[in-house]
Amino acid sequence: MAGYLEMERARVRYFLSINPDTLPQEALLSGKRTYRSLMMEGQEVEFSDGFTELHTDSYKHILEGKGFGLEEAKASIGIVHSIRNAKPVGLKGDYHPFAVKESASHPFGWNF
Incomplete structure (x- = not known):
């Protein structure tokens, strides 16, 4: 799931997933099961x-x-x-770059 929130002092593009197939390649290669990062003024802060x-x-x-x-x-x-x-609403406006990833099967086998 991805979306966009506009707040008083921040614009937030978010991507939420419990599926490890959606993790960035560098996270998978380093053995991470989760990935959290913020992009501020062009600099990524990774805090997984x-x-x-x-x-x-x-x-x-x-x-x-x-x-x-x-x-x-x-x-x-x-x-x-x-x-x-x-x-x-689909991929419109300022969407998260991970939102273009191909949908993977649900890790628990659920169908949506």
């Missing part, structure tokens, strides 16, 4: 490492009473809701 325990650590903080409150999380929840409910 360090996310292995992200959800576990987040849940731990929540259970310790150190998590984000509803007001802090509201904008993020709104963005996720918008992405989930967006209607597909």
